[in-house]
Amino acid sequence: MSHAHPLIALLKRDLTLAFRTGGAGLSLAFFLLVIVLLPFAAGTDPALMRRIGPGVIWIAVLLAVLLTLERLFQADLEAGVLDLLVAAPAAFELLVLAKALAHWLAIGVPLTVLAIVAGLMLGLSLDAALALAFTLFVGTPGLSCTGAIAGALTAGVRRGSLLLTLLVLPLYAPFVIFGAGAATLAANPTPPETPLPAILLLGACSLAAALTALLLLPSAVKSQVD
C-alpha cells in the first residue's frame, strides 16, 4: 500500500474540518479585531504605527495561533481518532507531522496573507507589508511545529488552554524577537542594516522547531493515547 494515501487523506480531513467548522475563519477574525484595536489604543500617528505596527501584527498572529492550538489534538483525542492513527497503516510519525502541516496550511498561511492587509490598514507601505508577510511566511511553520508539540502535551488536560499558553509563549520568544525585529527594520529602514540576518535566524528557528517536532511530536501524541 502506498504511504501517500493516508497522509493525503489526513491532510484533506484536517483542512476540511478547519475551514468548515470555522476554526480558520475565527482565527482570522480574531486577528483582524486585535489589529483594529491598535489605533484605538495607541493613536493613529503614522510614524508610531510604522515603529510598533509590525511588532503588534506579529503578536496578534501569535495570539490567533495560540487560540487554535488547544483543539488541534484535544478534539481528536476525545473523539478517539488518535487511537485510530496509532493503528493506521502509515507511519505514525508522518501522520502527526501531517497534522502540524495541516495546521500551518489552515491557520498560518491565511494569517500571513491577511497580515498584508493588516499592515496596509496600519499605514505601512506596500513594501513593508510584504516584508512583514515574508517574515510571517518564514516564521509560522515554526509556530505550528512548536505549538503542535505543546498542544499534544496538554491535549488530555481539562481546561488546558492557559497551561498551553504558559508552555508555548517562552518557546515562541525567539520567533517574535527575530520576526518582528526583521519586519520593524523593513518598515523603518536604517541603511546599511538589512533585515536579512534576522530573517536567516528566524528561518533557523523554524528549522529547529521542525526538527524538534520530527523527533518529539510522535512521542508527545503517543503519550496521550494509552
Add this chain to the structure above:
Amino acid sequence: MLTLANPAKFMALSARLLPWLLGLTVVAFAAGLPLALVFSPPDYQQSEAVRILYIHVPAAILAPLVYAGMAAAAFSHLVWRAPLADIAAEALAPMGAVLTAIALATGMLWGKPMWGAFWVWDARLTSVLVLFFIYLGVIALRQSIEDQAKAARASEILTLVGVIDLPIIHFSVYWWNTLHQRSSLFRAGGPSIYGSMLWPLFIMILAYTALVATALLLRMRTMIIRRRIKSSAGREGSRAVVREADAHA
C-alpha cells in the same frame, strides 16, 4: 551508575552519602558567606555592591546546569526507561526554578546600582527569563496531569524541547552586543578575577552545588518512600502504611 538505578541500592548509597553532603554544605556556607560578605575586598569600581556577585554568580551558573541534569534524567527515562530517572527529573525542576529566580532577583538588585536599570532586554537576561518560564511550564505540566506515568512522560518531552535555551543562554553574550559581561572564569588564559575574590567565589559555588546535591538526594529519598507507601497502601491497606512508616522512622 547502573547500580544507582536500583531503588534499594540508591536508598542505601544515599543514606551513606547524605551526612557527608550535609556537612559539606554547612561547612562551605559557613566558610563562604563570611569570606564573601565581610572579608573579601570591595571592588575598585563597584565598592561594596560587588558582594552580590557571590550570591548571584553561583545561582546563575547552577540554574542552567540543573536544567541540563534534568534534561539528562528526562532523556534517560524517556529513551532507556532508567528506573529512578523520572524521580530525579521531578525533584530537580523546582530546585532549578528557585535557582533561576535567585539569579534573576539578585541580578536585578545588582543591575540598579551598576547599570542604572533593574532590567534591560539584552540577550543574556532575556534567555534566562525564558529559562525560568520553561521551568515553571515543566512543573505546571507535571502537576496538571493526573496519571503519574503520563505526567512524567509529558513533562520529560517538554524538558527536552526546552533544552534549546541552554546554548542560547551560554553563547548569548558572544553572539550579541550585550550589557551583561562575558565569561570571567572559564576562559582561555585562566580566570580574569583576582585571587582574593576568586576563592570566596569558588567556595560559594561549591556551597550552592553541595546544597543542591543534598536537597536532591533528600527529595529523591522522600519521593521513593512516598511511592512505596502509595503502592503498598493501595494493595494491603493501612497495615502496610504503618509498617513502612515504622521502617523509615
